[in-house]
Amino acid sequence: MDRTLQRAFCGACWDGNTDMVRQLLGHPEVVPDADHSTALLHAAHRGHWRVVEMLMPVSNPLERNSEALWRAAKHRHGRVVRLLSPVSDTSAWEAWMWRELSATMARMVARHTSTNSEKGEEDFHAVEVNSPEGQHIS
Numbered sequence: 001m002d003r004t005l006q007r008a009f010c011g012a013c014w015d016g017n018t019d020m021v022r023q024l025l026g027h028p029e030v031v032p033d034a035d036h037s038t039a040l041l042h043a044a045h046r047g048h049w050r051v052v053e054m055l056m057p058v059s060n061p062l063e064r065n066s067e068a069l070w071r072a073a074k075h076r077h078g079r080v081v082r083l084l085s086p087v088s089d090t091s092a093w094e095a096w097m098w099r100e101l102s103a104t105m106a107r108m109v110a111r112h113t114s115t116n117s118e119k120g121e122e123d124f125h126a127v128e129v130n131s132p133e134g135q136h137i138s
Helices: 003-015 018-025 034-046 049-058 063-074 078-087 095-099 103-112 118-126
Strands: none
Touching (some): 003 049, 049 078, 063 078
């Protein structure tokens, strides 16, 4: 793995530069799931759904407790949430993680995530989630 190319790859994912991501994905010295799928985390955090689509077959969305999904939801990137939810696991998310999400995003994650455990579902329903309108819902 070439660290300079790897940094360029992660930077392209952060910036949403699909052409560069596509080019670097084919390079033998670039490891798409290196450092716990950091490239996927960057693209999800910034809402670059096209890059997320490109990375999903070569990354692990479960890395870091499905943090890519959490970051996408936290920053209200619905399209990325819909892509990552079916392949993510929120069962180990703590109550504070759910509280950080808007009500809309929390519902979307809970609805689309197929691997929620009973505990994860209970955490979602038990915490108060702040809605964008400032109302509290359970």
